[in-house]
Amino acid sequence: MSMNGKVVKITNYENSTQRYIVKLPDGSARKVEASKLQWTDEAPRPRLTVCNAYKHHQQLKVVLNSETGDSKVLSMLDFKNCEDFEELSFDKGSVLLLLGSLQVAKVPFDLSVLGKNRGTELTAMGAMGRVAPSSENAGGSSSFITSDRGKFQPACQVRVLQNIVELDDGGAYYVHLVNAHVGSRSVQLAVQRGPVTKVLPMDKSYRLERVEDMSLTLTDGQRRMRLAFKPQKSRTYCAILTGRLATHLFPT
Numbered sequence: 001m002s003m004n005g006k007v008v009k010i011t012n013y014e015n016s017t018q019r020y021i022v023k024l025p026d027g028s029a030r031k032v033e034a035s036k037l038q039w040t041d042e043a044p045r046p047r048l049t050v051c052n053a054y055k056h057h058q059q060l061k062v063v064l065n066s067e068t069g070d071s072k073v074l075s076m077l078d079f080k081n082c083e084d085f086e087e088l089s090f091d092k093g094s095v096l097l098l099l100g101s102l103q104v105a106k107v108p109f110d111l112s113v114l115g116k117n118r119g120t121e122l123t124a125m126g127a128m129g130r131v132a133p134s135s136e137n138a139g140g141s142s143s144f145i146t147s148d149r150g151k152f153q154p155a156c157q158v159r160v161l162q163n164i165v166e167l168d169d170g171g172a173y174y175v176h177l178v179n180a181h182v183g184s185r186s187v188q189l190a191v192q193r194g195p196v197t198k199v200l201p202m203d204k205s206y207r208l209e210r211v212e213d214m215s216l217t218l219t220d221g222q223r224r225m226r227l228a229f230k231p232q233k234s235r236t237y238c239a240i241l242t243g244r245l246a247t248h249l250f251p252t
Contacts, residue, residue, distance in 0.1 A: 002040040003032060007086065010037075026087040027074045046084035046167075047111070048095070049121040052077045053180040053240040054158060060124055061098040066090035082238065097124055097158055105158040114164070121163040123238060125180035163205045163236075170234045172209045177202045178240040185220040187241065192217070202241065209233075 001008050003022065011029065012021040019031040052060050062074040062083070070090065075083045091112060097105040107122055114120060163176050179202035181187055190199050192215040193208075200206070208231070215228040216239055231237060 001037045003036055003038070007040060008037070024087075026089060027083065027085045046086050047088055047114075047119050048074075048085040048109075049082060049119065049236070050075065050077060050085075050095070050097075051082040051121070051123040051238055051240065052079050053123055053125045053178060054079060055125060055180055058099055060104075060158075061100075063096040063098060064089060064093065065096055066093040071096075080240075095122065097160070105160050107160055107162065117166060117168050119165050119167050121165060121176065121236065121238070123161040123163075123176065123178050123240065124158050125161070125178065125240075161203060165205075165236060169207075172207050173211075173231050173233050174236040175206045175208060175214075175231070176236070176238040177204055177206070178238060179203050181241045185222075187218060187220045189239075189241065190217045190219075191215070 008022040010020050050062050057079040060077045064072045072089050092110045095107045193212045218225045
């Protein structure tokens, strides 16, 4: 749907006022009459996506800070949820993640460097020490951002996986494999597309062009879990390994 020339998302309908509740590109909500909405085939182009895979399964507050000190709360993000933001109030600053009033991660951003045709996706998880950035993949890149132990409590420290995606890349889709596993056993993830099965490294971003049914098989040597889905181009899928043996798939 669109409103005033901008793509919006209907999240609910309020019977008492007979108005739709829509999510605006900046993440805020508004109640509007049906006459204010128009159908559109245009897909949202999120500049920022945040996913919560924090190992303690707690809600994270997502705050946008400007260089001048202005701030805006973007979301109270529950565990296993993702949220898209098509517009950001500031061109340069940082994204803060908080547990209650405790800041546990800070990710800088600069839209002039990112460019108008790219977006960034952040996946928050638990961290144990500093992790080296992963290698860049064709069409996108992944890197880890870890908090400074001098500023944050280690028990609550959050590791953030950052992926850069091309918003106009209509000929492909992205799959992010994120390891937020908290069990004691080592795990392995195999991905099958058509007749081909490969064991893929976690904490990486993959750009894929061929659209086929995809199956993810997770094993810890004793147990096995399988998750299947049909990908679509121009979409991003974030598969996050959490808990003792569980995988959650977040399409964005």
